[in-house]
Amino acid sequence: MSSDSDLTARARIRDAAIALFTERGIAGATIRDIAQAAGVSSGLLRHHFGSKEGLRDACDEWAMARIAQLQMAFTESGTIGGAIAPDAMALQQYLVRSLMDGSPRGAAMFEQTVQRGEQWLATTGLETSDPRAYVAVLGAMKMGMFLMRDQLTAALGEDVGAMPGYLRLIRASLEIFSQPLLTPEQADDALKALDRLGDSLIGEKGSWRMPSMSKD
Structure with missing residues (x-):
């Protein structure tokens, strides 16, 4: 049975790992570095977690559970205060870094995010013809803000991954989401144009694929 000090050490190790994984990537953060940052021995780290x-x-499980908790608070209260909780910034950056490594685990995490997004969408009055695409694209757009941290930092002249730049980033995103960028007429025209394009491709039995960004 774990003592209170064991549980505290486990949390310190987890928090240190999240910080170093975010900063250096999974491959770049060693067991020794994580243990040192947590103020414990490598042996104690292995005792609690077995391996890196x-x-x-x-870390993935805890981060996803915490993000889900914040999302649930948002759904139940209708306010977004929880979405900008003090630990939200670090968790968002960690999850994006985890997704960037291209591992099956990262793909599974994004799938879990989409599934939770679908559950959230079902509780709202938002209208969409494709709920899964809606939440998947929304999730990718939100994560893109953190994926492009360096570019946004250069454009804004301050680090958006730290305070107060992070607050400036979130404020801008709130202003974007709080008001429509298209009039209902413009949106309707665009959707009809998409429908016509889709019908023409079906009629021609053709297909179009987004060009790959790979250099291969």
Whole structure:
């Protein structure tokens, strides 16, 4: 049975791992570095998590659960205060970094995010002809803000991954989401144009694919 000090050490290790995984990537953060940052021995880290992969699994699980908790608070209260909780910034950056490594675990995490988004969407009055695409694209747009941290930092002249730049980033996103960028007429015209394009492709039995960004 774990003592209170064991549980505290486990949390310190997890928090240190999330910080280093975010900063250096999974491959760049060593067991020794994480243990040192947490103020524990490498042996104690292995006692709690077994290996770096086991530690990463625990970090992923905790981060996703915490984000889900914040999302649930938003759904139940209708306010977004929880979405900008003090730990939200660090967790968002960690999850994006985890997704960037292209691993099956990262893909599974995004799928879990989409599934939770679909559950959230079902509780709202938002209208969409394709709920899964709606939440998947919305999730990718939100994560893109953190993926492009360096570019946004250069454009705004301050680090958007730290305070107060992060607040400036979130404020801008709130202003964007709080008001429509298209009139109902413009949106309707665009949707009809998409429908016509889709019908023409079906009629020609053709297909179009977005060009790959790969250099291969």
